[in-house]
Amino acid sequence: MSELLQFHVLIPWILGMLFGIFVGATPGLTATMAVALIVPVSFYMPDPNTGLAMIIGVSFTAIFAGDIPATYLRIPGTPASAAATLDGHQLARQGRGPFALKVDLLCSCVGGLIGVGLLMTIAPQLARFALRFSNFEYFWLAILGLSMSAVVSTGNTRRGFMAAALGMLLATIGLDIISGAQRFTFGNAELMSGLGFIPVMIGLFGVSEVIRSVVAGLDNTMGKTPAGSADESNLRTAGGALWSHKGTVAKSSLTGTVIGALPGAGADIAAWAAYGLEQRTSKRGAQFGTGEVAGVIAPTSANNAAVAGAWIPALVFGIPGDAVTAIVLGALMMYEIRPGPLIFEQNPEQVSQIFNIALITQLLLLPCGYLGLRLFGWILKLPRSLVMTGVLVFSTVGAFSLRNSLFDVTVMAVFGVVGYFLEAKRMPLAPLILGLILGPMVEENFRTGLIKSEGSFLPFLTRPICLVLLALLMLAFVVPPLLRRFKPRQT
Numbered sequence: 001m002s003e004l005l006q007f008h009v010l011i012p013w014i015l016g017m018l019f020g021i022f023v024g025a026t027p028g029l030t031a032t033m034a035v036a037l038i039v040p041v042s043f044y045m046p047d048p049n050t051g052l053a054m055i056i057g058v059s060f061t062a063i064f065a066g067d068i069p070a071t072y073l074r075i076p077g078t079p080a081s082a083a084a085t086l087d088g089h090q091l092a093r094q095g096r097g098p099f100a101l102k103v104d105l106l107c108s109c110v111g112g113l114i115g116v117g118l119l120m121t122i123a124p125q126l127a128r129f130a131l132r133f134s135n136f137e138y139f140w141l142a143i144l145g146l147s148m149s150a151v152v153s154t155g156n157t158r159r160g161f162m163a164a165a166l167g168m169l170l171a172t173i174g175l176d177i178i179s180g181a182q183r184f185t186f187g188n189a190e191l192m193s194g195l196g197f198i199p200v201m202i203g204l205f206g207v208s209e210v211i212r213s214v215v216a217g218l219d220n221t222m223g224k225t226p227a228g229s230a231d232e233s234n235l236r237t238a239g240g241a242l243w244s245h246k247g248t249v250a251k252s253s254l255t256g257t258v259i260g261a262l263p264g265a266g267a268d269i270a271a272w273a274a275y276g277l278e279q280r281t282s283k284r285g286a287q288f289g290t291g292e293v294a295g296v297i298a299p300t301s302a303n304n305a306a307v308a309g310a311w312i313p314a315l316v317f318g319i320p321g322d323a324v325t326a327i328v329l330g331a332l333m334m335y336e337i338r339p340g341p342l343i344f345e346q347n348p349e350q351v352s353q354i355f356n357i358a359l360i361t362q363l364l365l366l367p368c369g370y371l372g373l374r375l376f377g378w379i380l381k382l383p384r385s386l387v388m389t390g391v392l393v394f395s396t397v398g399a400f401s402l403r404n405s406l407f408d409v410t411v412m413a414v415f416g417v418v419g420y421f422l423e424a425k426r427m428p429l430a431p432l433i434l435g436l437i438l439g440p441m442v443e444e445n446f447r448t449g450l451i452k453s454e455g456s457f458l459p460f461l462t463r464p465i466c467l468v469l470l471a472l473l474m475l476a477f478v479v480p481p482l483l484r485r486f487k488p489r490q491t
Contacts, residue, residue, distance in 0.1 A: 004356055009050045016042075016054035017061040017364060021372035024065030031062035031080070031267075032323045033205040037394045039331045040202075048335045053357045055331055059324050060361050063267055063303050064108040064369055068376050071100050080267035080303040083275045087288060087295030094291055098373070102238035103293065104300045105369040107249060110242070111301035112362040114253035115260070115308025119315075120355050126316045127341040133317075135449040136459050140469035141317055142442045146434055147473055157477075160431045163422070167435020168442065170195055177444050190407040197330040199399040199408040200415045200436065204429050206395040207416025210388045212423070235370075241293050248278055248294050249301045256302030260309025267306040274302030308358060315339050315351070319438065326433045 003009070016038055023034035038058045042051030066081030071088035084104070091100040133141070146164045173184045174194030185191040242249060252274035259270040278298035279288045288295045313319040318339040320326035332339060337350060344351055399412040419429060453459045460466055 004049060004053065004353070004360060008046065009053060012045060012050055013053040013057055014364060014368060017057040017361070017368045018371070020058035020061035021065040021368060023058075024062030025068040025372060025376055030205060030209075031059060031066065032201075032327065033209065033391075034058050034062040035324050035327045036201040036205050037391075039327060040397070040399070042331065043334070048337070049353055049357070051331075051335065052354065053361070055328055056354075056357050057361045057364065059328065060108075060112055060304060060307055060358075060365060061368060061372075063307055064105065064300075064365060065372055067104045067108075067300060068101060068373065071104070072097055072376070080271050080306070083271040083299035084296065086275070087290070087292050090289065090291035091293075091296065096291070099238060099241075100293075100296050101373055102235055103241055103296050105366065105373070106235070106238050106242050107297050107300040108304040108369065109362050109365050110249055111253040111256060112304035112308060112365065113359070114250070114301075115257045115305030116355070116358045116362060118254075118257045118305075119308050119311050119358070123312050123315050124344055126312065127344040131341045132465065133341070134463075135445040135452065136463055137465045137469065138317075139442060139445040139449060139460065140466050140473065141319060142438045142445065144469055144473050146431065146438055146442070147477075159425075159427050163427050163429065164431035164435040167432040167437075168439035169435075170200075170432075171436050171439025172443070177440060178447050190405070195436075196399075196403070196405075196408050196411055197436065199412040201327055201330070201433065202395045202399050203412040203415030204419035204433070206391055207412060208419030208423065210392050210395075211416060211420040213384065213388050215420075242297065245294055245297050248282075248297050252278060252298040252301040253305040256305030257309035257312075259302075260306030261312040267303040267310075270306035270309075271299035271303045274298045304362075311354075311358070315343065315354070316341060318441065320434060323429070323433050326437050329437060 019038060020031070020034050023037070024031055035055060035058050038054055042054045045051040045054065063080050067084040067088065070081040070084035071092050088097075088100045088104065091097060146168075147161075171194070173191055175181070175192055176183055182192060255274045255277060256267070256270040259273055260267060275288075275295065275298045278294055282288070282294055284292055284294065307324070310320070310325040314325045314329050316339075318329065320329045329339060337343070337347070395412060395416075396409055399408045400406065422429060422432070449460060450457070461470070
């Protein structure tokens with residue numbers, strides 16, 4: 001751990017976390033976009049641990065920072081911050097916004113620590129079990145991840161499956177993984193290696209947001225600094241509130257970790273589920289939505305715990321838990337780190353470093369988050385046109401810098417337009433991302449399994465673990481509607 005505490009690692013790490021706070025606190029810019037934009041920058045760091053620290057740091061801070069505009073302006077900075085528009089915003093209207101956000105910051109740190117602790121405990125045990133997996137089991141596991149990302153998507157399940165299918169179709173571009181034949185390259189040598197993952201991601205989440213802002217019309221500023229945003233309370237007061245609701249913190253963090261570990265669920269589902277669970281089990285449930293402190297603690301403890309939980313399937317099975325982890329998974333592969341059960345045996349030092357980075361990030365979140373709260377008013381005063389220009393510049397430089405290729409910039413621009421039209425039609429992007437990531441895994445394991453069984457599909461249906469995964473796949477169509485019942489109706 002001592003090598004992580006060197007200045008050449010800490011400085012870019014902290015700068016990356018501050019960048020995550022800036023993006024997360026800016027309405028309309030998501031945590032997924034923040035991670036997608038920081039990945040190209042991380043490749044220029046002197047060692048992989050520095051780059052991984054930047055990426056992991058951004059993913060946690062952006063989720064927290066999304067609660068800042070949700071509390072003050074009732075505009076979620078990220079989808080995972082939507083639940084903060086309820087009690088957090090009501091507290092801000094009562095002049096207690098600084099108190100609410102300091103509680104939020106402490107909950108994010110504690111929830112993240114609990115989530116990382118569970119990750120460190122559960123992931124190695126799951127990896128030992130996963131060593132029993134063959135191509136047949138990995139096929140169903142990838143299908144399970146794709147299906148769950150579709151059925152929990154915003155909108156309806158049909159659109160989620162369409163997006164996942166589109167992602168898998170895009171994943172077939174390039175050389176056939178079995179025969180080596182060219183597929184859908186149309187004679188273009190640039191496409192022989194497939195579509196670059198990062199340019200596609202940057203286009204979908206960065207450029208599409210710029211296009212959306214231009215089409216909607218750019219306001220002069222992001223918003224106004226809210227009245228009464230002076231420092232009215234200190235961290236000790238917020239810590240006292242947290243201690244008096246320690247049961248809520250523990251319960252919500254556990255809920256967030258479990259839901260975050262479900263492929264495709266993500267921090268937004270976890271936040272709503274924790275909020276709904278606390279509302280239905282609290283003696284003051286009727287007060288939720290009017291400025292109840294527990295209504296701030298529950299979702300904010302859950303969303304950072306969910307970020308850590310999403311790493312469980314990512315590290316153990318190579319299945320990203322959400323869109324953010326999908327990008328991180330792609331970055332790990334570019335660093336030649338192959339997630340999966342064997343990583344715990346073949347590369348335990350790297351796994352230990354990832355765990356240490358995640359733990360230290362939770363501790364760094366406290367000073368970085370506090371600074372972000374102080375600077376929030378300044379961020380809101382920036383012209384939105386300036387912010388979007390910066391996003392476009394970062395996107396273009398990031399896409400080009402990976403391979404010094406203008407073709408990647410073209411891919412980014414094309415998928416920026418694609419992302420804009422898909423979201424205009426309420427098509428979720430997370431299943432598309434997972435389809436792009438998991439498509440090769442589905443195809444390779446399916447075809448290899450058929451080769452092993454001499455064309456018979458029976459091993460896919462008769463092996464014990466396959467049957468368990470099939471049962472979980474069926475449950476995937478039942479559980480999400482139950483989870484949505486935790487989401488209270490907004491009036």
